[in-house]
Amino acid sequence: MTAAPTTTGPRWGVVVGGLLVTLLIVFVAFGAVVPVLPPLVLDRLAGSQFTVGLTFALSGIAALLGRPYAGRLAQRYGSRPVMAAGCVLAALVGAAYAVPAGLPGLLAARVLMGLAEAVVFTAGSVWVVALAPTHRRAEIVGYYGLAMWGGWTLGPVVGHLLRTGAGYPAVWTLAALAPLAAVAVVATLPGTAPGEAGPARLLPRPVVLPGTALALSAFGYAALTGFVALHLADRGIGHGAVLLSLFGAAYVVVRLVFGRLPDRLGPRPVVVFCGLAEAAGLLLIALAPTFWVAALGALVMGGGFTLLYPALALLVIRRSPERDRGVALGAYTSFWDLGLGAAGLVTGAVAMIGYGWVFLLAAGLAAATAAVGAFATTMRAPAPQRV
Known part of the structure; x- marks a missing residue:
């Protein structure tokens, strides 16, 4: 058995639109933290420039290693529950930023953030490909990537304005609540049927x-x-x-x-x-x-x-x-x-x-x-x- 979309006809476009909104919301939450981390690490956590780089590197490494496995989960169990789980994990990461656990806590949160990014983006990718007509797959995948870029672009602007206007707690609140809004969007969308998945090779x-x-x-x-x-x-x-x-x-x-x-x-x-x-x-x-x-x-x-x-x-x-x-x-x-x-x-x-x-x-x-x-x-x- 293979994964197949449960949505047919014109409604596939509505579902893809919902996925684009979901991705945009989650990546705004991810991006909002980007301009906030350097002053947090240097001014409040007594870290160094190396530590600033480490916070970004850890999330990138976690995303790099997590994406193939996230794809296999989405293929095997259906994209909707996996993407929703990734959004929930993203919300927990946003809340974890507010916990006063010092540099170790922040670095742990960044690892989880990378995993959340991998799960949300990859599960949505599988979903989009399953829904898109064969003759429009590259176009729809392109729009999906554009939603991610939009979040990475808009998020830092929002995060900077929140930090300068209301302080760090406002940024953490956005980082925690925005992914929960994304969960609500995902919950309204008809998902794909679970199917057979190949082994989670890192390099097919x-x-x-x-x-x-x-x-x-x-x-x-x-x-x-x-x-x-x-x-x-x-x-x-x-x-x-x-x-x-x-x-x-x-x-x-x-x-x-x-x-x-x-x-x-x-x-x-x-x-x-x-x-x-x-x-x-x-x-x-x-x-x-x-x-x-x-x-x-x-x-x-x-x-x-x-x-x-x-x-x-x-x-x-x-x-x-x-x-x-x-x-x-x-x-x-x-x-x-x-x-x-x-x-x-x-x-x-x-x-x-x-x-x-x-x-x-x-x-x-x-x-x-x-x-x-x-x-x-x-x-x-x-x-x-x-x-």
């Missing part, structure tokens, strides 16, 4: 090449967010923060307007074009003599970068047996965490040579994304396993 074979391409593309995002302001200031241009806004605008607009391209054209041309577009944008930023050239680079980069995730995800979905899709999607998304973690270390070291070299390196790796993604489309799908 159909994931390796698409995941590697995704990880390589993460270097461009890490370069932009971490070093664009410093790079433009070093070149006497300035206004680096504006480029982040331009990148974000291009990311959202292209995802919304052209989100069906992977479904219509197939993953290969989209991955190749978008990888090269990301590389071109990064190259423009690296060599920009003026602000307007750098701004064009941010727009080109954002427009290319945005469709890489859904196009590569579609490749993973097509190459994975239905019983393994939950594990495969979880493992695939983990490559993003892996890429960002590696990018943070590598770009930081390269920046010591010069900020421009960071963007040149990222441009080269974005071009490699196109090459690896193209090669991945030539690989033959594994034969279905007997059960």
Whole structure:
């Protein structure tokens, strides 16, 4: 028996809309804590800059390791109970922030937060793929990812305003109550039938090449967010923060307007074009003599970068047996965490040579994304396993 949606006809769109709202709410709660942690650790818990980094690293590692297993649970028991459990865990994490347990308590909460993130996002991914029509899977997966990005973007703004206006307790309250609201949304949605699930492999074979391409593309995002302001200031241009806004605008607009391209054209041309577009944008930023050239680079980069995730995800979905899709999607998304973690270390070291070299390196790796993604489309799908 395989997992199949209980929702048919036009209502599948209503359910997907509910999942997008759920994901947005939960990731706003996650994101609200991001700008609050550094001052909490440094000013109230007598921690160091290393401890600040550790709080973020622990959640990332927990999410990285937890996603394949979360996918298997969703495939085996149905996405709705697993996603609801993840939302409840997220609410408990929000409440745990308020417990005066010092640095050990905070670090434990961050591990649980990573697990909650893995469970919510991956269970919802399995649900979305089960509901979406075959000819619109990449588009719907793209919208789902956009909801997550929206939460990560809006959450820090909300968290900063709450902390400065009402203090830490207001942030913890939001972090605890918002996921409970998400549970209420999930409870109203018809779920998917439990089905057969494959083993919870950390690295299913159909994931390796698409995941590697995704990880390589993460270097461009890490370069932009971490070093664009410093790079433009070093070149006497300035206004680096504006480029982040331009990148974000291009990311959202292209995802919304052209989100069906992977479904219509197939993953290969989209991955190749978008990888090269990301590389071109990064190259423009690296060599920009003026602000307007750098701004064009941010727009080109954002427009290319945005469709890489859904196009590569579609490749993973097509190459994975239905019983393994939950594990495969979880493992695939983990490559993003892996890429960002590696990018943070590598770009930081390269920046010591010069900020421009960071963007040149990222441009080269974005071009490699196109090459690896193209090669991945030539690989033959594994034969279905007997059960």
